[in-house]
Amino acid sequence: MEYLAKKAEERVIRRTSIKSKIEIIHDNAEDTDLDVIAMIEELKFITPTISTKSRIEHLWDATFISRNVYRKNKDFFAYLEEFPVASAFDGQLIDFDFCKMYTLTDFWRNWMEWQCRILTMYGDLYKELHDDFIRALSIVRAKNPARGSKRLRDEKNTMMNPLNGIIDWVGVDDPLPMPNKIPTLIVKGESLQSQG
Known part of the structure:
Protein backbone atom coordinates (compact mmCIF):
# COMPACT_ATOMS: atom_id res chain seq x y z
CA MET A 1 0.00 0.00 0.00
CA GLU A 2 2.81 2.38 0.83
CA TYR A 3 4.42 1.74 -2.56
CA LEU A 4 1.14 2.50 -4.37
CA ALA A 5 0.65 5.64 -2.28
CA LYS A 6 4.12 6.92 -3.21
CA LYS A 7 3.51 6.20 -6.89
CA ALA A 8 0.17 8.07 -6.85
CA GLU A 9 1.87 11.42 -6.03
CA GLU A 10 -1.39 12.62 -4.48
CA ARG A 11 -3.42 11.16 -1.71
CA VAL A 12 -6.59 12.24 0.00
CA ILE A 13 -6.21 11.94 3.74
CA ARG A 14 -9.05 12.90 5.97
CA ARG A 15 -7.40 13.70 9.26
CA THR A 16 -9.52 16.61 10.31
CA SER A 17 -9.47 15.64 13.97
CA ILE A 18 -5.67 15.50 14.16
CA LYS A 19 -5.24 18.60 12.01
CA SER A 20 -7.71 20.67 14.01
CA LYS A 21 -6.17 19.46 17.25
CA ILE A 22 -2.68 20.50 16.09
CA GLU A 23 -3.90 23.92 14.92
CA ILE A 24 -5.60 24.54 18.27
CA ILE A 25 -2.39 23.62 20.08
CA HIS A 26 -0.28 26.06 18.05
CA ASP A 27 -2.85 28.81 18.55
CA ASN A 28 -2.64 28.37 22.32
CA ALA A 29 1.17 27.88 22.13
CA GLU A 30 0.96 24.90 24.49
CA ASP A 31 2.52 21.61 23.40
CA THR A 32 1.64 18.55 25.46
CA ASP A 33 3.03 15.04 25.13
CA LEU A 34 -0.18 13.76 23.54
CA ASP A 35 -0.07 16.34 20.78
CA VAL A 36 3.60 15.73 20.04
CA ILE A 37 2.83 12.01 19.75
CA ALA A 38 0.04 12.82 17.28
CA MET A 39 2.48 14.93 15.21
CA ILE A 40 5.09 12.16 15.27
CA GLU A 41 2.47 9.64 14.13
CA GLU A 42 1.40 11.90 11.29
CA LEU A 43 5.05 12.41 10.31
CA LYS A 44 5.67 8.67 10.48
CA PHE A 45 2.95 7.75 7.98
CA ILE A 46 2.92 10.78 5.68
CA THR A 47 4.05 10.18 2.10
CA PRO A 48 6.87 12.56 1.15
CA THR A 49 5.86 14.32 -2.07
CA ILE A 50 6.20 17.86 -3.35
CA SER A 51 2.63 18.63 -2.32
CA THR A 52 3.22 17.46 1.29
CA LYS A 53 6.68 19.00 1.69
CA SER A 54 5.52 22.15 3.51
CA ARG A 55 3.45 20.08 5.97
CA ILE A 56 6.38 17.72 6.57
CA GLU A 57 8.75 20.65 7.21
CA HIS A 58 6.25 22.12 9.69
CA LEU A 59 5.91 18.80 11.54
CA TRP A 60 9.67 18.22 11.41
CA ASP A 61 10.32 21.56 13.08
CA ALA A 62 7.63 20.95 15.72
CA THR A 63 9.07 17.54 16.68
CA PHE A 64 12.73 18.61 16.86
CA ILE A 65 13.02 18.09 20.64
CA SER A 66 11.59 14.56 20.37
CA ARG A 67 14.40 13.53 18.04
CA ASN A 68 17.06 14.67 20.53
CA VAL A 69 16.37 11.55 22.61
CA TYR A 70 17.45 9.32 19.71
CA ARG A 71 20.49 11.47 19.04
CA LYS A 72 21.63 11.31 22.67
CA ASN A 73 21.20 7.52 22.76
CA LYS A 74 22.96 7.23 19.37
CA ASP A 75 20.23 4.82 18.24
CA PHE A 76 20.13 5.56 14.53
CA PHE A 77 18.03 2.51 13.63
CA ALA A 78 15.24 3.49 16.04
CA TYR A 79 15.54 7.08 14.78
CA LEU A 80 14.84 5.96 11.21
CA GLU A 81 12.01 3.69 12.34
CA GLU A 82 10.25 6.55 14.12
CA PHE A 83 11.10 9.18 11.49
CA PRO A 84 11.38 7.38 8.12
CA VAL A 85 10.76 10.67 6.32
CA ALA A 86 14.27 11.77 7.41
CA SER A 87 15.77 10.34 4.24
CA ALA A 88 13.33 12.18 1.95
CA PHE A 89 14.06 15.33 -0.07
CA ASP A 90 17.78 14.52 -0.54
CA GLY A 91 18.62 14.92 3.16
CA GLN A 92 17.18 18.43 3.56
CA LEU A 93 15.45 17.46 6.82
CA ILE A 94 18.68 16.12 8.33
CA ASP A 95 20.44 19.28 7.18
CA PHE A 96 17.71 21.34 8.89
CA ASP A 97 18.35 19.52 12.18
CA PHE A 98 22.11 19.97 11.85
CA CYS A 99 21.77 23.72 11.27
CA LYS A 100 19.38 24.01 14.21
CA MET A 101 21.73 22.08 16.53
CA TYR A 102 24.90 23.92 15.55
CA THR A 103 24.70 27.61 14.89
CA LEU A 104 27.23 28.12 12.14
CA THR A 105 29.45 31.17 12.37
CA ASP A 106 31.01 33.10 9.54
CA ASN A 144 50.56 21.24 15.64
CA PRO A 145 52.78 18.41 14.39
CA ALA A 146 51.38 14.97 13.66
CA ARG A 147 51.89 12.55 16.51
CA GLY A 148 52.68 8.86 16.18
CA SER A 149 55.72 6.67 15.83
CA LYS A 150 54.60 4.99 12.61
CA ARG A 151 54.51 8.17 10.56
CA LEU A 152 57.60 8.83 8.51
CA ARG A 153 58.71 12.40 8.18
CA ASP A 154 60.25 13.56 4.94
CA GLU A 155 62.51 16.40 6.13
CA LYS A 156 63.66 17.42 2.63
CA ASN A 157 60.14 17.92 1.27
CA THR A 158 59.03 19.60 4.49
CA MET A 159 61.80 22.18 4.13
CA MET A 160 60.68 22.97 0.56
Whole structure:
Protein backbone atom coordinates (compact mmCIF):
# COMPACT_ATOMS: atom_id res chain seq x y z
CA MET A 1 0.00 0.00 0.00
CA GLU A 2 2.81 2.38 0.83
CA TYR A 3 4.42 1.74 -2.56
CA LEU A 4 1.14 2.50 -4.37
CA ALA A 5 0.65 5.64 -2.28
CA LYS A 6 4.12 6.92 -3.21
CA LYS A 7 3.51 6.20 -6.89
CA ALA A 8 0.17 8.07 -6.85
CA GLU A 9 1.87 11.42 -6.03
CA GLU A 10 -1.39 12.62 -4.48
CA ARG A 11 -3.42 11.16 -1.71
CA VAL A 12 -6.59 12.24 0.00
CA ILE A 13 -6.21 11.94 3.74
CA ARG A 14 -9.05 12.90 5.97
CA ARG A 15 -7.40 13.70 9.26
CA THR A 16 -9.52 16.61 10.31
CA SER A 17 -9.47 15.64 13.97
CA ILE A 18 -5.67 15.50 14.16
CA LYS A 19 -5.24 18.60 12.01
CA SER A 20 -7.71 20.67 14.01
CA LYS A 21 -6.17 19.46 17.25
CA ILE A 22 -2.68 20.50 16.09
CA GLU A 23 -3.90 23.92 14.92
CA ILE A 24 -5.60 24.54 18.27
CA ILE A 25 -2.39 23.62 20.08
CA HIS A 26 -0.28 26.06 18.05
CA ASP A 27 -2.85 28.81 18.55
CA ASN A 28 -2.64 28.37 22.32
CA ALA A 29 1.17 27.88 22.13
CA GLU A 30 0.96 24.90 24.49
CA ASP A 31 2.52 21.61 23.40
CA THR A 32 1.64 18.55 25.46
CA ASP A 33 3.03 15.04 25.13
CA LEU A 34 -0.18 13.76 23.54
CA ASP A 35 -0.07 16.34 20.78
CA VAL A 36 3.60 15.73 20.04
CA ILE A 37 2.83 12.01 19.75
CA ALA A 38 0.04 12.82 17.28
CA MET A 39 2.48 14.93 15.21
CA ILE A 40 5.09 12.16 15.27
CA GLU A 41 2.47 9.64 14.13
CA GLU A 42 1.40 11.90 11.29
CA LEU A 43 5.05 12.41 10.31
CA LYS A 44 5.67 8.67 10.48
CA PHE A 45 2.95 7.75 7.98
CA ILE A 46 2.92 10.78 5.68
CA THR A 47 4.05 10.18 2.10
CA PRO A 48 6.87 12.56 1.15
CA THR A 49 5.86 14.32 -2.07
CA ILE A 50 6.20 17.86 -3.35
CA SER A 51 2.63 18.63 -2.32
CA THR A 52 3.22 17.46 1.29
CA LYS A 53 6.68 19.00 1.69
CA SER A 54 5.52 22.15 3.51
CA ARG A 55 3.45 20.08 5.97
CA ILE A 56 6.38 17.72 6.57
CA GLU A 57 8.75 20.65 7.21
CA HIS A 58 6.25 22.12 9.69
CA LEU A 59 5.91 18.80 11.54
CA TRP A 60 9.67 18.22 11.41
CA ASP A 61 10.32 21.56 13.08
CA ALA A 62 7.63 20.95 15.72
CA THR A 63 9.07 17.54 16.68
CA PHE A 64 12.73 18.61 16.86
CA ILE A 65 13.02 18.09 20.64
CA SER A 66 11.59 14.56 20.37
CA ARG A 67 14.40 13.53 18.04
CA ASN A 68 17.06 14.67 20.53
CA VAL A 69 16.37 11.55 22.61
CA TYR A 70 17.45 9.32 19.71
CA ARG A 71 20.49 11.47 19.04
CA LYS A 72 21.63 11.31 22.67
CA ASN A 73 21.20 7.52 22.76
CA LYS A 74 22.96 7.23 19.37
CA ASP A 75 20.23 4.82 18.24
CA PHE A 76 20.13 5.56 14.53
CA PHE A 77 18.03 2.51 13.63
CA ALA A 78 15.24 3.49 16.04
CA TYR A 79 15.54 7.08 14.78
CA LEU A 80 14.84 5.96 11.21
CA GLU A 81 12.01 3.69 12.34
CA GLU A 82 10.25 6.55 14.12
CA PHE A 83 11.10 9.18 11.49
CA PRO A 84 11.38 7.38 8.12
CA VAL A 85 10.76 10.67 6.32
CA ALA A 86 14.27 11.77 7.41
CA SER A 87 15.77 10.34 4.24
CA ALA A 88 13.33 12.18 1.95
CA PHE A 89 14.06 15.33 -0.07
CA ASP A 90 17.78 14.52 -0.54
CA GLY A 91 18.62 14.92 3.16
CA GLN A 92 17.18 18.43 3.56
CA LEU A 93 15.45 17.46 6.82
CA ILE A 94 18.68 16.12 8.33
CA ASP A 95 20.44 19.28 7.18
CA PHE A 96 17.71 21.34 8.89
CA ASP A 97 18.35 19.52 12.18
CA PHE A 98 22.11 19.97 11.85
CA CYS A 99 21.77 23.72 11.27
CA LYS A 100 19.38 24.01 14.21
CA MET A 101 21.73 22.08 16.53
CA TYR A 102 24.90 23.92 15.55
CA THR A 103 24.70 27.61 14.89
CA LEU A 104 27.23 28.12 12.14
CA THR A 105 29.45 31.17 12.37
CA ASP A 106 31.01 33.10 9.54
CA PHE A 107 34.28 31.17 9.22
CA TRP A 108 36.02 33.58 6.87
CA ARG A 109 35.49 36.57 9.20
CA ASN A 110 36.78 34.53 12.15
CA TRP A 111 39.70 33.20 10.12
CA MET A 112 40.86 36.70 9.20
CA GLU A 113 40.95 37.57 12.91
CA TRP A 114 42.83 34.35 13.77
CA GLN A 115 45.22 34.87 10.87
CA CYS A 116 46.17 38.33 12.18
CA ARG A 117 46.79 36.92 15.64
CA ILE A 118 48.88 34.01 14.31
CA LEU A 119 51.03 36.24 12.10
CA THR A 120 51.55 38.74 14.93
CA MET A 121 52.41 36.10 17.52
CA TYR A 122 54.78 34.11 15.28
CA GLY A 123 56.22 36.90 13.15
CA ASP A 124 59.62 35.23 12.97
CA LEU A 125 58.39 32.01 11.33
CA TYR A 126 58.22 31.45 7.57
CA LYS A 127 59.22 34.98 6.62
CA GLU A 128 60.10 33.70 3.15
CA LEU A 129 56.39 33.08 2.38
CA HIS A 130 54.73 36.21 1.00
CA ASP A 131 51.13 35.00 0.99
CA ASP A 132 49.63 35.62 4.47
CA PHE A 133 47.08 32.80 4.15
CA ILE A 134 49.68 30.17 3.23
CA ARG A 135 52.04 31.52 5.88
CA ALA A 136 49.37 31.28 8.60
CA LEU A 137 48.50 27.71 7.54
CA SER A 138 52.18 26.77 7.63
CA ILE A 139 52.57 28.19 11.14
CA VAL A 140 49.50 26.28 12.33
CA ARG A 141 50.92 23.09 10.82
CA ALA A 142 54.34 23.66 12.40
CA LYS A 143 52.85 24.32 15.85
CA ASN A 144 50.56 21.24 15.64
CA PRO A 145 52.78 18.41 14.39
CA ALA A 146 51.38 14.97 13.66
CA ARG A 147 51.89 12.55 16.51
CA GLY A 148 52.68 8.86 16.18
CA SER A 149 55.72 6.67 15.83
CA LYS A 150 54.60 4.99 12.61
CA ARG A 151 54.51 8.17 10.56
CA LEU A 152 57.60 8.83 8.51
CA ARG A 153 58.71 12.40 8.18
CA ASP A 154 60.25 13.56 4.94
CA GLU A 155 62.51 16.40 6.13
CA LYS A 156 63.66 17.42 2.63
CA ASN A 157 60.14 17.92 1.27
CA THR A 158 59.03 19.60 4.49
CA MET A 159 61.80 22.18 4.13
CA MET A 160 60.68 22.97 0.56
CA ASN A 161 56.95 22.83 1.34
CA PRO A 162 55.86 23.48 4.95
CA LEU A 163 52.39 22.16 4.06
CA ASN A 164 53.81 18.88 2.74
CA GLY A 165 51.25 16.10 3.14
CA ILE A 166 48.34 18.56 3.14
CA ILE A 167 48.80 20.65 -0.02
CA ASP A 168 51.01 19.89 -3.00
CA TRP A 169 51.63 22.44 -5.73
CA VAL A 170 52.17 21.32 -9.30
CA GLY A 171 52.86 23.38 -12.39
CA VAL A 172 49.92 24.50 -14.52
CA ASP A 173 51.10 22.40 -17.49
CA ASP A 174 52.30 19.43 -15.41
CA PRO A 175 50.18 16.28 -15.15
CA LEU A 176 48.50 15.49 -11.85
CA PRO A 177 50.52 13.10 -9.67
CA MET A 178 49.31 9.59 -8.96
CA PRO A 179 47.06 9.46 -5.89
CA ASN A 180 48.57 8.03 -2.74
CA LYS A 181 46.96 6.60 0.37
CA ILE A 182 47.03 9.91 2.27
CA PRO A 183 44.44 12.44 1.01
CA THR A 184 46.26 15.51 -0.31
CA LEU A 185 44.97 18.69 -1.92
CA ILE A 186 46.64 19.27 -5.30
CA VAL A 187 46.90 22.91 -6.43
CA LYS A 188 47.95 23.77 -9.96
CA GLY A 189 49.82 27.04 -9.96
CA GLU A 190 52.81 28.84 -8.53
CA SER A 191 54.36 27.10 -5.53
CA LEU A 192 53.31 28.35 -2.07
CA GLN A 193 50.90 30.93 -3.51
CA SER A 194 47.14 30.90 -3.02
CA GLN A 195 45.34 30.80 -6.33
CA GLY A 196 42.50 33.14 -5.39
